[in-house]
Amino acid sequence: MSQALKRKLADPRTGGLLGLAAVIAVLPLFLPNNFYYDVAIGAGLSAIVCVGLNLLIGYAGQISLGHAGFVGLGAYSSAVLTVEFGWHPLAAMTAGALGVGILAFLVARPILRLRGHYLAMATLGLGIIISIVVNTEAEYTGGPDGMTVPSLMFFGRELYGEAVWYWIVGAALLFTVWLSLNLIASPVGRALRAVHGSEPAAEIAGVDTAHYKVLVFVISAVIASLAGSLGAHYAGFVSPANVGFFRSIELVTMVVLGGMASTYGAVVGAAILTVLPQLLTGLEDYEHIAFGLILMLTVIFMPRGLVPSFFTIARNRLASAGAPPP
Amino acid sequence: MTRHFIKRTLAILLTAAAALAFGAPGAPASETIRIGTFLSVTGPASFLGDPELKTLRMYIESINKDGGVLGRKLELVHYDVQHLADKAKTAIKRLIEDDKVDVIIGPSTTGTTMATIPLVERAGIPMISLAGAVVIINPVKKWVFKTPHTDRMACAKIFGDMKKRGFTRIGMISGTGGFGKSMRGQCKGLAADFGISVLADETYGPKDSDMTPQLTKIKNTKGLQAVLNPGFGQGPAIVTKNFRQLGMGMSLYQSHGVASKKYIELAGAAAEGVRLPAAALLVADQLADNDPQKVVVVGYKKAFEKRWGSAVSTFGGHAYDGLQLAISAIARAGSTDKEKVRAEIEKTSGYIGTGGIVHMSPDDHLGLSLSAFRMLEIKNGEWTLVD
Numbered sequence: 086m087s088q089a090l091k092r093k094l095a096d097p098r099t100g101g102l103l104g105l106a107a108v109i110a111v112l113p114l115f116l117p118n119n120f121y122y123d124v125a126i127g128a129g130l131s132a133i134v135c136v137g138l139n140l141l142i143g144y145a146g147q148i149s150l151g152h153a154g155f156v157g158l159g160a161y162s163s164a165v166l167t168v169e170f171g172w173h174p175l176a177a178m179t180a181g182a183l184g185v186g187i188l189a190f191l192v193a194r195p196i197l198r199l200r201g202h203y204l205a206m207a208t209l210g211l212g213i214i215i216s217i218v219v220n221t222e223a224e225y226t227g228g229p230d231g232m233t234v235p236s237l238m239f240f241g242r243e244l245y246g247e248a249v250w251y252w253i254v255g256a257a258l259l260f261t262v263w264l265s266l267n268l269i270a271s272p273v274g275r276a277l278r279a280v281h282g283s284e285p286a287a288e289i290a291g292v293d294t295a296h297y298k299v300l301v302f303v304i305s306a307v308i309a310s311l312a313g314s315l316g317a318h319y320a321g322f323v324s325p326a327n328v329g330f331f332r333s334i335e336l337v338t339m340v341v342l343g344g345m346a347s348t349y350g351a352v353v354g355a356a357i358l359t360v361l362p363q364l365l366t367g368l369e370d371y372e373h374i375a376f377g378l379i380l381m382l383t384v385i386f387m388p389r390g391l392v393p394s395f396f397t398i399a400r401n402r403l404a405s406a407g408a409p410p411p
Numbered sequence: 412m413t414r415h416f417i418k419r420t421l422a423i424l425l426t427a428a429a430a431l432a433f434g435a436p437g438a439p440a441s442e443t444i445r446i447g448t449f450l451s452v453t454g455p456a457s458f459l460g461d462p463e464l465k466t467l468r469m470y471i472e473s474i475n476k477d478g479g480v481l482g483r484k485l486e487l488v489h490y491d492v493q494h495l496a497d498k499a500k501t502a503i504k505r506l507i508e509d510d511k512v513d514v515i516i517g518p519s520t521t522g523t524t525m526a527t528i529p530l531v532e533r534a535g536i537p538m539i540s541l542a543g544a545v546v547i548i549n550p551v552k553k554w555v556f557k558t559p560h561t562d563r564m565a566c567a568k569i570f571g572d573m574k575k576r577g578f579t580r581i582g583m584i585s586g587t588g589g590f591g592k593s594m595r596g597q598c599k600g601l602a603a604d605f606g607i608s609v610l611a612d613e614t615y616g617p618k619d620s621d622m623t624p625q626l627t628k629i630k631n632t633k634g635l636q637a638v639l640n641p642g643f644g645q646g647p648a649i650v651t652k653n654f655r656q657l658g659m660g661m662s663l664y665q666s667h668g669v670a671s672k673k674y675i676e677l678a679g680a681a682a683e684g685v686r687l688p689a690a691a692l693l694v695a696d697q698l699a700d701n702d703p704q705k706v707v708v709v710g711y712k713k714a715f716e717k718r719w720g721s722a723v724s725t726f727g728g729h730a731y732d733g734l735q736l737a738i739s740a741i742a743r744a745g746s747t748d749k750e751k752v753r754a755e756i757e758k759t760s761g762y763i764g765t766g767g768i769v770h771m772s773p774d775d776h777l778g779l780s781l782s783a784f785r786m787l788e789i790k791n792g793e794w795t796l797v798d
Contacts, residue, residue: 117509118509119504120504124501221616228587229522229617230496230521230522230589231526233529320500322526324496326498327497363505
């Protein structure tokens, strides 16, 4: 193998992406029926949101405690605009994403001029407000029991069924990861890392810190909204259960568990936190205890998150064994 | 470069491992008859799901001891879905696709039932819901049945009782969950037929913990004689407490959504004098000896209370009826063929259950009449039969 090819493969933007594509392509061989597809799709949708959220948490050093609200706004835009107003699903999805983008901008612009974790507080409030609205505006949203959403029509074809949606979500995830990796490697990404490292230093170097923080927040909110719209059309159903504060916390947990500032870490975190509760249902009443214990132990023993910690461990092993590089 | 290589390999391995851990499918359906259920065992609707699950477990054990059905043992597959529609959707997919159950009993609430009906209809598997609202069976869905009386019947029973007592001006405070929402609509639609006008109409959310503001508005509405509270779970107990704290000075009616001893325990002394329509099960001992339901309800009550050491609720009774309907249909069909079982459930006629005497038909997937409902009043912390 030529050096150039090796280098290309080792680059997360090519090798990592190929790896992820391979996993998505091979995974169906291990999925015996639609229920497993359903879990995989759920993991994929969460992963999309987490990759976006990771840009904000891992690179801009800001925390959003209202991301489930953005996912919910996307989902409910798709649901309400198509059902109540007869919009085309793609138009509804775009309108939802635009609306969320504008909302995120309006919230973030004044707040991100301040230094510190004010964004966390603002998004916390915003997320709770969104949750209250979808719960109480039962006339449009169906209230606590949610509402049904029509299937996504694409060039006159109805997109229905787990097998179809697996590939849609898989493609969307690949695209999001590609987008995220490119963004990180671009001048914007370098500016973001500078902001994360030291804001005063970044400012001295001429980086408009507020601008970049707002930009990445809007991007991550729009990604969340699009994932929400996809999820709503896939499930054919939206309910406030996935819009609330706890879902926002869960999303942050996924990013932290997988490893902050690691795009693949966000994907792994999302996959694990989606799959684990399903694996633990056999424990019945002890399910939540086991789930909490696993999370606690992970955070205690791998404080930097699964993916970065695994790299460190693997590297140390290789170094101490004196193994030649593969 | 090595670092990147490891990074890449590990990313792949990790994701693959996650996939593999999941790749082992559930055991294939063997000789057992698999009964799937997904109930609200925890959360604000645990009132319903807890006795339902206990009932199913208890009777499946005893049926298996007696040799099972068609010579095959019964096997219960259960997932707790709280009151959450999206959890219910995951559970029903798992029951249908992965566990490959033969028949489904549940879920506990109207919201979770309505969310799963499209999937059940697409998959073609008989489901006997244990939820209250009339929307579940009206319009009739081919594969969906239910055992509890409908909210519409509850409205009719309550309004009949109000009329007898001379109440014509009432206020309503409803839960916004599926059952409360549905019953609110049904009652408002029916009120005029009974010459009753609804002058105040308030709502509360499933997790709300204080309904004083809504009740204050109702209290300030002039000339009200009674208040009706459609809802289930903790909400109505809180409404009852707030109702007494505010000294409302009118009669309070609850739905059959509170027909459990837990409601009286939670509301305490505030529950005194509250009226509600409910199945005969709650007043098993007070039934006349020639009542055809007496043997069934006394038998179930004794068995449940002996096994679990807690008082019966009508919800456990709904699960009992659901299980009996399912296994007798399987026995008559002579197989677990889904279409045959569905047809047999639909042909159920004269089954005497805890909820009443069931006569199903292709147009009626409930099969109960209004006479199956009794009007109860809470006196000294006990259910008493008034009608």
